[in-house]
Structures are given as C-alpha cells and as structure tokens.
Amino acid sequence: MIRTSFAFQTDNILHGTAFGQETLVRIGFMNPTPTPKPIPMELESTSPYGVSWDKKRTVKMVATSWLSKYWVIWLVIAFIVFETTSQPALAAMFACVKVGWDDFSLARWLFRIDPHRRGAVLRSAVFVAWGFGKIALTATLVMAATIVVMDMLRWAGQPWLQLIRALWGALVALGIGLTISGLVTLYAVLWAWLLGQKLYVGKAVSLAREGNYWPPVETEARWSLFERGGNRVSWLLALTWLLTLGFGGAYLQTKFVQQFPNRILVRQKASPWILALAGGTILGYFYLGRKVIATRPEECWALPDWVDSLHPLDGDPDRMDDNSLEVDTYLEGNQMPSKAKAYPPSLS
Structure with a gap:
C-alpha cells in the first residue's frame, strides 16, 4: 500500500512527500471559469514529480521531456x-x-x-x-x-x-x-x-x-x-x-x-x-x-477524495489548532491511499 502525506499551510506552500520524493509545492487557486486546457500553476519541486491541486480537481505535475x-x-x-x-x-x-x-x-x-x-x-x-x-x-x-x-x-x-x-x-x-x-x-x-x-x-x-x-x-x-x-x-x-x-x-x-x-x-x-x-x-x-x-x-485518473474536503480557513500556519483540517482517508481502487493534516491556503 502506498502512503502519501502532506501538510498544507496558509502561506500557500506545501511540504511533504509524494511518490517517495521530497517535494515543495506552491498552491494556488485558479479562476473557476471553465477553460479548454488547464492553466499552469506556479510550482516548485526538488524532484521531477512535483504535484499541486486547484479548485477544479486538476493536478499539475512536472516531468522532464526525454x-x-x-x-x-x-x-x-x-x-x-x-x-x-x-x-x-x-x-x-x-x-x-x-x-x-x-x-x-x-x-x-x-x-x-x-x-x-x-x-x-x-x-x-x-x-x-x-x-x-x-x-x-x-x-x-x-x-x-x-x-x-x-x-x-x-x-x-x-x-x-x-x-x-x-x-x-x-x-x-x-x-x-x-x-x-x-x-x-x-x-x-x-x-x-x-x-x-x-x-x-x-x-x-x-x-x-x-x-x-x-x-x-x-x-x-x-x-x-x-x-x-x-x-x-x-x-x-x-x-x-x-x-x-x-x-x-x-x-x-x-x-x-x-x-x-x-x-x-x-x-x-x-x-x-x-x-x-x-x-x-x-x-x-x-x-x-x-x-x-x-x-x-x-x-482512469482521479484525485483523492480528501482534496475536495479542503476549504479556505483562517489560522496560524505555525501551530495546529481548532482551525486545522485533519483528514485520514485510506482509499481503495483507483484512489491513492493518503493521510493529510491540512491548513488550507487562504483566498486573500
């Protein structure tokens, strides 16, 4: 079973591990207006497999062309x-x-x-x-x-x-x-x-x-x-x-x-x-x-269910308190097993 953990913070920076690689991903929200092709989001990663999510359930991933x-x-x-x-x-x-x-x-x-x-x-x-x-x-x-x-x-x-x-x-x-x-x-x-x-x-x-x-x-x-x-x-x-x-x-x-x-x-x-x-x-x-x-x-390819449950909240990113959102979901089938404690990014 694959276990993936993330920690979301209000400064729009995601620290965690994805696919066994250390990642640093910048999170942002996109314009909800439908577009024919997903708009690239600002992303930083220490591995070729950086991931980020937007409100339209679209994951961005960096992969080098060979x-x-x-x-x-x-x-x-x-x-x-x-x-x-x-x-x-x-x-x-x-x-x-x-x-x-x-x-x-x-x-x-x-x-x-x-x-x-x-x-x-x-x-x-x-x-x-x-x-x-x-x-x-x-x-x-x-x-x-x-x-x-x-x-x-x-x-x-x-x-x-x-x-x-x-x-x-x-x-x-x-x-x-x-x-x-x-x-x-x-x-x-x-x-x-x-x-x-x-x-x-x-x-x-x-x-x-x-x-x-x-x-x-x-x-x-x-x-x-x-x-x-x-x-x-x-x-x-x-x-x-x-x-x-x-x-x-x-x-x-x-x-x-x-x-x-x-x-x-x-x-x-x-x-x-x-x-x-x-x-x-x-x-x-x-x-x-x-x-x-x-x-x-x-x-064939869908995001984990817990991504939809992350909502903008106010809170101190340096400490876990009542404003944090804790998700502990083990998904079956096509969904990736995951466990997340989240401070979702703010819209402001």
Missing part, C-alpha cells in the same frame, strides 16, 4: 544499420518500429507518473499494445506498397527480386506486431476486469505529457461505433478478437483435417465450431469492453 534525444539516436542507428548492411528487410522493419516508438515512450512515461500503481501497469500496457498494433498496420502498408512496386518493375523488365527481402522484413514486423499486440491487450483487459480498473488510450495522455500537467483531461467528446470518447482500446479489442478467431479457426481446421480426410466432411464438421467460436468470443469481448473501456480519462 523523447527528442531518443528520436535522434534512433534515426542515427537506423541510418548506420541500413548503410552497413544494405538490407531492405532491416530498413522495412525499422520503418515499422519507428511508427510505434512514440506510444512506447508514452507507456514508459505513464508507468513512471501514474500514482495509482495497481492500474499503472495495465494502462501503460495498453499503450504498448497500441504501439505494436500501429507497427502491424504500418507493416501491412509497407507490404502492399512493396508488392505494387515489384509488379511495376516486373512489367517494366527491371530487376525486382531484391525487393522480396523487404517484403519478408515487413512480414516479420507484421507477425511480431499482431502477436504482441493481441497478447498484451488480452493480458491488460483480463486483469483490468478482475481488478475493477478502467483502460484508456487516447490523445489526452499525450497532451498531458506535452503540457506538463496531471491527470489527463478530456479534450473532446465524440462517440462512434469503434471509439468511445476518443478511447482506442476498442480498436485493440477488435484486433484481439480477429486474432483469436484466426488462431482458433486454424486450430479447429487442423484438428478436423487430421480426423477426416474428406475436405467436404471437414467443412461440415468444423463450420459449427468456428461459428460458435466467433459468436462466443465476440460476446465475451463486448462484455469485457463494457467493463474496462473508459468513456473519458477521468474514469
């Missing part, structure tokens, strides 16, 4: 590998992997920042699954483009066989991306269902990272057949269902081929089982989706 230098290193390594090996297959694989790199970095950032440790692993895992899903999609596009170029070169009488290696590289990236994406999604969804957690993959997390604030807030509300409130976990569930149906159907087909040599008889015996597999899995994934897919980011 993505840019890794992009440069990645491009340099990709160029060196291609120049030294002259392998189109490696070039195709690098092109596919680079597309999912930003989602992998978001998963790492979310795992480090999310204070709800029980759900941090699962919510960062779905970003990993989304990154591998994008790798598989990019590999499919690379394969289609390679086949078109090969056909054009063949009709023009130009050498085209060397592009087969690029096709194999994209095929390997496709297989790895689909397999890992499906397995990680299934792992995250099942554990989220068992633990009562919600999952979210969307633009709100990347905007929170770029804007240096926490938690992620809803940026737009939209509803479609495949996307609930901008959440792409439903796409991952659809991909996992297709993989389950494909692997399950192939297994049933192989099993019946071994028992019945006649192809017509195999189809007659295997078809009801494949239809039952398709119907059962789609109902199961639909049920899981209703349980674990968050309609907005606030369902």
